Amino acid sequence: MDNSDTLNGAGKLASKYAKQFGIYIVLLALLVFFSIASENFLVSSNLLNVARQVSMMGIAAVGFSFVLLLGGIDLSVGSVITLVNIVAAYFMVNLGMPPFLAVIIALALSAALGFSNGWIIANINMPPIIVTLAMMIIIEGIAYLISGGLPIYGFAKSFAVIGQGYVGPIPIPVIIMVVIMGLGGFILNKTYFGRYFYAVGGNEEAAKLSGIDVKRVKYLVYTLSGFFAGVAGIVILSRTNSGQVLSGKGFEFDVLTACVLGGVSVTGGVGKISNVLAGVLILGVLSNGLVLLDISQFVQMVIKGTVLMLAVALDCLQNRKES
Amino acid sequence: MFLQLKNITKRYPGVVALNNVSLDIHEGEVHALVGENGAGKSTLIKTCTGAIAPNEGTIVIKGQEFTSLTPKSSEQMGVGVIYQEFNLVDELTVAENIFLGRAIRKGFVIDQKAMEVEAAKIFKQFDIKINPRELVGNLTIGYQQLVEIAKAISQNAKLLIMDEPSAPLTQTEALALHAMVEKLKASGVTIVYISHRMDEIFKLCDRITVLRDGEKVSTINTSDTNLDDLVTLMVGRELTETYPDRKDCISDEILLEVNNLSGNGVNGINLKIRRGEVLGLAGLIGAGRTELAELLFGVKSKSGGSVTLHGNEIDPKLPKEAIGYGIALVPEDRKRLGALLDVTIRGNICISIIERISKFFTRDKKEEQRIAVHYKDAIRIKTPNLEQKIKNLSGGNQQKVIIAKWLATEPSLVIFDEPTRGIDVGAKSEIYALVNSLVEDGKAVLMISSEMEEVMGMSDRILVLREGRITGELDRNDFDQETIMGFASQN
Structure with missing residues (x-):
């Protein structure tokens, strides 16, 4: 309460709303800017295109934000995407499995990998960054071993629907993202274990003493992270129509960026799915808009990095003022 | 006159933290600042140190008038503060901590030797036995506090503000602190002493200022008042008795029986608690009381012995299981172990x-x-609003939320570990009343407390622990401070 020499009541209310909706104001500002700067931006086909481009990131961001809520991190997300790509492709092409079955097995595998992360983190007490880093290297290696580094392609036509199909004008990946984001919001707000994510991330010891089985929460969260990464991997595979060892490379950092832009605290306990969606969309709009403006990829990197830095800096400054 | 506050008013949105408070601190006195949580003590300290600027009023230090004091000018004027949370670095030595940020150097190199010599000088002056080369992390809380005080002295503090310095200390450590305060006073340091513990205020302080709801109620000479009057001034109403009476509600039914329980630093513990009984656990810090509670609550695993609840043997491996059996634990460290600070009250x-x-x-x-x-x-x-985050509540209210959490689980055995530490007098007696209503309701209470008065005032029976073993048992009629201390500390 000691911050408020300069803040009167109204100012405080404004700052509260700025904190709650600030990310959407940024998104809106970007939309307005690109609409003015490029005539091709504010066209429904382009906007749907943006939505489709970010859908994989959005799907993986749900699990990733759970992990961040716990105060952890999952560096293996990108490699899980790669492995799911390779495994599903291998099963369909080399073993002639029907797509449905291949997808189920690949998703089960991704969940199992996530569970392994969670189990090691909870029981061996290793730092999540190391566990998932090691897991990332292992999984990548396995993907190379299976594929020999070569792309695998030639799937049944029906499989392409997941990544390339439409329902009316809406691309199916976008629908999957919306469903999974909705599921993520439901888990966090409506289920008891969703509340446990916040409790454990905020104060693990107090959570344990309150009767929460912290280990099980960790298993669940890392399993979900792996599983949602797996879903993203399937969508990517279907979109690109070929299983590739580089399909998920570095993906975890895009997802991390989106989550942090969306206000999820990397120290745990704070974050909302609705804001993560905004973070995902900001990244998508930036990529798309900058391409439309014909700005080079390297300049884009500089801009995205700067945006991330500014977003987090603002958040930190606000927290400092509060305490 | 060392420090004078004139008509200080500090407003926060929706609340007046200090309302027209004037206060004189005489040079060389020990001046107590008392009041319930939320009375404005912390705001007053922050005003003196320049951490916050008052909306109205002036501060006069040694005749020099300030309308807005900065932390730097306050320090230069010789004002030092010992906060409840220490500003010490565990990984550095005592001497390095004392000279943190002001390291004595030879060119670019830190002169360890010179700092150790200087630190030793201060320790010698006040007869403190601490090795300047020891790592601060290896010291007990009591010694760490002495290091904090030495640090302030080395910065030439002439006015030392101590914010509830005895709250985290054991009885013995508190006595050492009292001796330190006496020595500081003798060496001419002026002290503002904030405490909820009435005994030490009467022992140490020359004058007492009572704050209530942001206003100064009165400043009185300690010799002109007594405990009852002081408590009345603080809460603004008569507290008939600190420890409310309760009906004799002890039943014959044994609720919890512990046989030869060992592990987690305790050894061969035997005890029984009946329904409707408050069993007190006395002992020094580290005697194994919290450790015993951790075994019963499934935080740590036992290595031997048995625990029987309601006649069934139980062996909880997690707090979750213990809660399922009907056990609740209100832990000692509210902020670290009890509250989910970023979560709402609900x-x-x-x-x-x-x-x-x-x-x-x-x-x-x-x-x-x-x-x-x-x-x-x-x-x-x-609280007006259950959607408020718990970190915005006062200590007493936080503790009540945590107790509410446990009552909601409908336990049959409630373990309280230092239930009133750092809580104001009003909230304290409410918590005592709550303990009474629990046992009158047929539950059993195990109460760990380092405050001798509290454990004697609340318990039907007291077990004393030392070094992980039970060394004594007293019935209510035999309660006696010296006997308990004897069991707790001697061979």
Whole structure:
């Protein structure tokens, strides 16, 4: 309460709303800017295109934000995407499995990998960054071993629907993202274990003493992270129509960026799915808009990095003022 | 006159933290600052150190007038503060900590030797036995506090403000602190001493200023007042007795029986608690009381012995299981172990039961709200809004939220570990009344307390622990401070 020499009541209310909706104001500002700067931006086909481009990131961001809520991190997300790509492709092409079955097995595998992360983190007490880093290297290696580094392609036509199909004008990946984001919001707000994510991330010891089985929460969260990464991997595979060892490379950092832009605290306990969606969309709009403006990829990197830095800096400054 | 506050007013949105407070601190005195939590003590300290600027009023230090004091000018004027949270670095030595940020150097190199010599000088002056080369992390809290004091002295503090310095200390450590305060006073340092412990205020302080709801009630000479009058001034109403009477409600039915329990630093513990009984656990810090509670609550695993509850042997491996058996633990460190600070009051009250009242994994928010409101009213948690984060509450109210959380689980045995540490007098007696209503309701209470008065005032029976073993047992009629201290400390 000691911050408020300069803040009167109204100012405080404004700052509260700025904190709650600030990310959407940024998104809106970007939309307005690109609409003015490029005539091709504010066209429904382009906007749907943006939505489709970010859908994989959005799907993986749900699990990733759970992990961040716990105060952890999952560096293996990108490699899980790669492995799911390779495994599903291998099963369909080399073993002639029907797509449905291949997808189920690949998703089960991704969940199992996530569970392994969670189990090691909870029981061996290793730092999540190391566990998932090691897991990332292992999984990548396995993907190379299976594929020999070569792309695998030639799937049944029906499989392409997941990544390339439409329902009316809406691309199916976008629908999957919306469903999974909705599921993520439901888990966090409506289920008891969703509340446990916040409790454990905020104060693990107090959570344990309150009767929460912290280990099980960790298993669940890392399993979900792996599983949602797996879903993203399937969508990517279907979109690109070929299983590739580089399909998920570095993906975890895009997802991390989106989550942090969306206000999820990397120290745990704070974050909302609705804001993560905004973070995902900001990244998508930036990529798309900058391409439309014909700005080079390297300049884009500089801009995205700067945006991330500014977003987090603002958040930190606000927290400092509060305490 | 060392320090003079003139008509200080400090407003926060919606609340006046200090209202026209004037206060004189005489040079060389020990001046107590008392009041319930939220009375404005912290705001007053922050005003003196320049951490906050008052809306109105002036501060005069040694005749020099300030309208807005900065932390730097306050320090230069010789004002030092010992906060409840120490500003020490565990990984550095005592001497390095004392000279932190002001290291004595030879060119670019830190002169360890010179710092150690200087530190030793200060320790010698005040007869403190600490090795300047020891790592601060290896010291007990009591010694760490002495290092903090030495640090302030080395910065030439002439006025030392101590914010509840005895709160985290054991009885013995508190005595050492009292001796230190006497020596500081003798060497001419002026002291402002904030405490909830009345005994030490009467022992140490020359004058007492009472704050209530942001206003100064009165400044009185310690010799002109007594405990009852002082407490009345603080709470603004008569507290008939600190420890409320309770009906004799001890039943013959044994609720908990512990046989030869060992592990987690305790050894061969035997005890029985009956329904309706408050069993006190006395002892020094580190005697194994908290460790015993951790075994009963499934935080740590036992290595031998048995625990029987309601006639059934239990062996909880997790707090979750213990809660299922009907055990609750109100832990000693509220902020670290009790409260989920970033979670709302409602969320905190319901966290231990949301799983039970969920259907198909989905929360029953109506039921959560009903339970939260019920316990908020039942134990008088003072808040307009259950959606407020718990970190915005005062210590006493935080503790009540945590107790509410446990009552919601409908336990049959409630373990309290230092239930009133750092809590104001008013909230304290409410918590005592709550303990009474628990046992009158047929539950059993195990109460760990380092405050001798409290454990004697509240318990029906006291067990004394030392070095992980029970060394004595006293019935209410035999309660005696010296006997208990004897069991707790001697061979």
